[in-house]
Amino acid sequence: MTELAALLQPDKGQPATTLALVDKAGFETWMKGQPERMRRAAEAQGFKGEGFQIAILPGERDEWSAVLGVADAGKLSPWCLAKAAESLPEGTYRLAAGGPGPAMLGWLLGQYRFDRFREKKEPKGPRILLTDAPARIADAVAEAEATILVRDLVNMPAGDLGPAELQAAVEEVAGRFNARVTVTQGAALDQNYPMIAAVGAAAVPARAPRLIELEWGDTRHPRIAIVGKGVCFDSGGLDIKPSSGMRLMKKDMGGAAHALALAGLVMGANLPVRLHLLIPAVENAVAGAAFRPGDILRSRKGVSVEIGNTDAEGRLILGDALTRAAEEKPELILDYATLTGAARVALGPDLPATFVNDEDLAAALLAAGEAVADPLWRMPLWKPYDELFSSDVADFANASDSAFAGSVTAALFLQKFVPEGTPWAHFDTFAWRPSGKPGRPKGGDALGLRAGWELLRTRYPR
8 A cells, every 4th residue: 555545545434533514605504503612613713614724623522523614515626625634633534424536636635745855854644534435546546646746856956857867757657567668868869859969968968868758558559649848957058047037947847747647647547558658858058069049950850940049948859759759650649848938927827728739639628627627728729820930041940039929839839740630739837836725835736637637538448
C-alpha cells in the first residue's frame, strides 16, 4: 500500500470522527436540528456554512465531531474536503452522510507538502478518510500521485533538475511499467533534431540537450503521442529575460511534467493504446555557443526558421518533437507546454489556453475538463495570423514583431509541425499557482492534466 493509499480506507464501521457537510442553503435547517451546545459552539466559531469553514463540535463525553462548510452539499467538488485534510488533527474520519466521491482527491492533495529542502519539516500526522466506495480509491490515488509528480518536478530548483534529472524521472516512471526509453543527444541530436540542439547548445556539458522518448503498449492498439516542453531553465538566451521574468523559470519544464504524469496514468490504468511520450529537454542558457537572433535553424521537418527572439525557444524544441511524433502516424497528439505569458495575460493562472484542430476533439476535451473540475478555455487557431511569422530569408520566423495574440501565434507555429488531418490539442498551461487555495498550495501544480486524462480514459476505455 502506498503512503497516499493509506489515507483512504474502506468504511467497515471502525471508530472515526464524524464530519457533517453543510452549505449556506441548508445552514439554518442544520442549526435548528442541533443540540444547544453544538449551536453555541458553531456560533462561537463563526460558522455559517460557507465554503471551507470548519467548526469543532463537542460530544457527550470526550468525543468531538466537526462540521464543514461546502459550496453544495448535494454535489461535492474535488476540493471541498481539502481544507479539512490540511487542518484537522491526525486521526480517522467519516462523513456523517453519503460518501466523499470526487472529494477524495482533495483529501489526498490537502496533505501535500514540498518540504524536502527544509531543515525543520512541518509535522504532519495522517488524516485518514473512510469511504463507502472502496473501488474508487485506486483511481483517486492515481490522480493524486500524478498531480504530486507534477508539483514535485515543477517545484524542484533548476540547479537540482536539469535535462539529465528529467531523463531520470522518465526512466523511473518507465521502469514501473516496463516501458522502453530512448534518449537522443550529442551528434545524433545535432543531426536529427537541430532545433532542440540549437536551443540547448549554450548549456554546460552536464546539462546537455536531449530528446527523451518513452514507448509502451501493444502494437495492435491505436497509437497516441503525448509531448511535453522540457526547458529546465529559461534565461531567455541572448534575448535575456529581466530578473523578475527569470525568477520562476525553473517551472518552464512544467509541460514535460504534465506529459510524464499523464503517461504514467495511461500506463497505470493499462489503457488499450500504443503510447509514445516525447520530451525535448534543454536549458536555454547564455554562453558563446548560444543561438542568436537572426540565425536560421533547419528543423527536423526540413523547413527553415529564422530566429526573431531567442526567448521564443519552447516552440522550437516542440517543433522537432512534434515532427518526430507525427512520423509514427498517431491517431491523436496532445502537447503540454508553459509556452507563453500571453496566455496568462488573457486567461490568468487557472485556465490553460487550449488550442485544438479538430471540432470533435475540442468538444470532448472541454466536456472532460468540466466533468472533473479541471477547466480549460479554448482559443482560436486563427490562420490569418500566420502572416506574422513571415521571413525574408527563411521559410518562416519563430516570433512576430507584433505584441498581439501571443498565445495564438505560438500555437500556430506548433501547428506547422502537425500533419493536416491528425487530431491535435495544445495546452498552454501555467503549471504554477501564485497563491494558495485549499488542496492547491502556492507553487507548482497540474492544470489541464486531469482534463487530458479524463479525455483519454473515456476515449480508450479498458
